[in-house]
Amino acid sequence: MSHQQDIKRIMHRRAFVGNALRVAGALGIGGAVAGLTVRKGEGRPWVWQIDPSKCIACGNCATHCVLDESAVKCTHSFGMCGYCDLCTGYFHPEPIALNSGAENQLCPTGAIRRTFVEDPYFEYTIDERLCIGCGKCVKGCNTFGNGSLFLQVRHDRCQHCNECSIAIACPSQAYRRVPADQPYLLKLREAKG
């Protein structure tokens, strides 16, 4: 009888030690992870964004997104735009005529709309439904114009992959994580000082 009681007591003690270790482990893991979360303050989500100052408009954004139609689209900072008649973001390097003929346009999908504002100014707006984020216009605008066209991850489309597959392919390491409450790195006229 006493032998059985001994066994019972030992088992009881083992269970107690086991439980204590488990609870300690759980608290340890929970505490460590919670500590990591609050260490930098908020534990807010991050999203991917392109730093336009590093972007070289190589065209990988159009082809490397996990979405068939890339989440990256051209964005226009109208305040920076020179409203040129001959927009090098809009027109092919050697346009036959300065009109919206497809043969004159740089954009492969005709996603840029050119509207007359006043002489000699034209306004260029991006039709996001057509834009594929190839960056051809961005390259043109950066090379000869003000650089008011730039690529951005459009967050209404982005899937927020843990590792952005465009970021892997980006040759200029222009992708970085930004806090989700400031999800854009816009080019602004004021920002350039």
Next chain:
Amino acid sequence: MSRPCPLSGHRPKVGREKARVRVCRGGPRRRSGTPCLTSAAPSVHNRVRHGVLDLRIAIALLALWTLLSLPALAVERFPPPDFSNHQLPVTTVPPPQFAANPYVDVALLALALALASYLAIRRRSRRGLFLLTIASLVWFGFIRHGCICPVGSIQNVTLAIFDRAYAVPWAVAAFFALPILFTLFFGRTFCASVCPLGAVQELVALWPVKVPAWVDHSLGLLSYVYLGLGVLFSATGTAFLICRYDPFVGFFRLAASANMLIFGACFLVVGAFIGRPYCRYLCPYGALLRLVSRFSKWHVKIPPDECIRCRLCEDVCPYGAIREPTVATAVTERRRGRRRLAVLIGLAPLWIALGFWLGTRLEVPLSELHPTIRLADRIRQEQTGRVQGTIDASDAFRNTGRAPADLYRQALALSAMFRTAGGWFGAWVGLVVAAKLIHLSIRRQRNDYQPDRSGCVSCGRCFWYCPVEQAKQGWIQEVPGTGPLFGENSLPAEQAAGRKMDLSP
């Protein structure tokens, strides 16, 4: 036909009567009819003649353009016009659209985990677990596109430890911790029917074959190696390897590169014959959970009462996770086993040291994945003339105007970091091998068929087929037979056949 100036949009209108004056506000005022001045478009440039003055301006502009064409600077070649009566459109910035609120995500994960644990341990319902598996596959897989998932969250947590600037979002932290906490008490119920990667393999495990024990044990080490690699690359800020080579996320998104789709399809095809190949041999989170599950408090048990040793559970487990009862061994053999164990424990530090040394040798192949080191390599090769031509990355680097020496210095520092990290990775692999050998040498005593706590994913097939369980549930009248697989009375085979058809709810 006259060509327009690409710089100003100004088009020379030679021979027109009512020529308008076009103003390029960035450059000098010119009257129409004057040849357009360009510095940046040679094709146009060559076709117009220049005055001396124009040439000088051209040179000045060329210099200005070279100065300003650094991509880091925003160039204002044409000052934006001040419109009197035109409202500039606003650049739209749609806020991030998360498919689900993080609170909903975490709550659903906790709910699914609780439900899986309840179904596996309390209700012992294979059918319930199966339905939950499908629900998880649909929600966490196809609706939430498999992101965020606990498997990948290892890397976020690691990055948060090593990168001061990165704080892991609380939802990701919860995704990392919750399954571990549940496993600590209930076993791998997360793997059973919450993880979408496990779920998709659970559904295709149709004709499982028995993997020889030595293959199973050896391949099982891979997941620890993969875990080490995943931690190494996220700690060094190189890559999220586990996400990059997630074989099934492409199916969940219905979009991926062809290579990844083929990779995933291979896993599914293999998975039809070898149960859950990713979970068993590659999944790094599974490796973590295997360690934790060993110490779980309430793990799935096969027979609710006394085991009749019918071996149906062993037969039906597609994951080779059922351990048979041990046979008594002779004293001499036990003594030999003890000696072997002592030797292996003594050798463990050696394994680890060897691993560390070998790991430091891996510096070059490991660091090749880091974009900065790759770039430095490329620039070096281009400069020494070992490769011809440039690539986008090297062009982009040259445009920044940084000195290559600066890049080399950075690359060397990173390389040294990879040396240390590689050493730790090697030590980890050494530790894993040593622990595996020690673990295999420890003799355990089992009186009946039990699930291997680390390998068992709590899918519930074993007790679903167990005659003792079936008798207890009242599905059959009495427990047939009493010995291991006795003669014609061993109903279980028929039973099993009948059950197999019932399996899909």
